[in-house]
Structure formats: structure tokens, C-alpha cells
Amino acid sequence: MMKFVLLAATLLAVPAMGSAQAQAPAAAPAAASLTIDSTIETIAANPQGKAILDAQFPGMMAHESYPMFKGMSLKQVQPYSGGRITDEQVAKVAAELAKLK
Template identity: 55%
Template sequence: MKTVVAAMLFAVAAPAAALAAPGQSAPAAAKFNIDTPVEVLAADPAAKAVLDADMPGMLTHPSYEMFKAMSLRQLQPFSEGKITDEILAKIDADLAAIK
């Protein structure tokens, strides 16, 4: 049983270790992405600037209070086609560039 558990732990840890060169840590995950709730993005000045640039008027939309806890990915199906895959990709890239 201990051998099985050890093998399972190794199987989970091995891919993460393979990403980093010896002596280096794994790359840090992006601070924000399209799965981050809109209200969290709006609370950060740099992320808010991305939303204002890529989706003008979103943060002042009359329904903001209703969707602010949702992520952009969750909001997409309710956007009547206004949040396209291309827009999500641009926003995701712009958010990932935030340091």
C-alpha cells in the first residue's frame, strides 16, 4: 500500500518538477486571468485598466452588480455574442502581462 501511495505522489509531483530546470523554481502563474471574478479584476488598477481598454463600459454596465462575482469565461454565454473567444484571448494575454 505504501508503494502505491508513493508511486501516486511521484506521478503527481514529477510533471511539475520537469517544468523547472535544476536549481530553478517553476514559472509563476499569472496573477489574473479570464477565470478571475470581474470584481477582483476591477479592484486592481492594472487589471481594471485592461478591462477598460478591452471591454469599455463593462464596469459601468447597469447589470454590473449582478455579474461582478462571475469570471469573464462564465459571463461569455450570457453576453449575447459580445464577449467573443478572440476578446477573451486578448484580455487573457493582457492580464497575464501584468506584473
């Protein structure tokens, strides 16, 4: 548990690593179904969703610990981020996801 807390706390503090394994999603989810409660992986599987995450959290998908937190929503990861994922950022992502058609 402590390892996870430390991982989450450094989620955005550590610069993105140069090489990350790219995983092609089987099928991108419909944009209309994406919400702030969707997993990070589900949002990132959609090109528009990925662009929204990249705008707020550059390098998140390239982070070496991405496999450990990708199955969580931003709201779930936020308490472990040590303030690096702010309410304002979560609200911006939510607003942008709501605009997707």
C-alpha cells in the same frame, strides 16, 4: 434565470449609465494572481486589470447590471452575452493579464 440571460445578453449592448456607485476595494489584488478565471470584480479592483477590461469592454464597470455579474469570470459571462464577449476579446484579456507583474 431568463432575466439573467437577458441581462447578460445586453451586457455590452447598452451604453454605460452616467452614474454608477463607486466602490473602493479594500486592497487591490496582486497583478500576478489575475487570470481569465478571476472574477470581473477582482480584475477591476486592480488598476492595471481595470485598464485591460476598459480597453476591451468600455463601460462594463459602469453598467447598471454590474452588481449582478461582477462575481463571475468573463468565461462564465460569455455564454450569456449573445456574442458580445468574443473568444478573441477573452484571449486578449488573458494575454494582457498574463503580462502583469
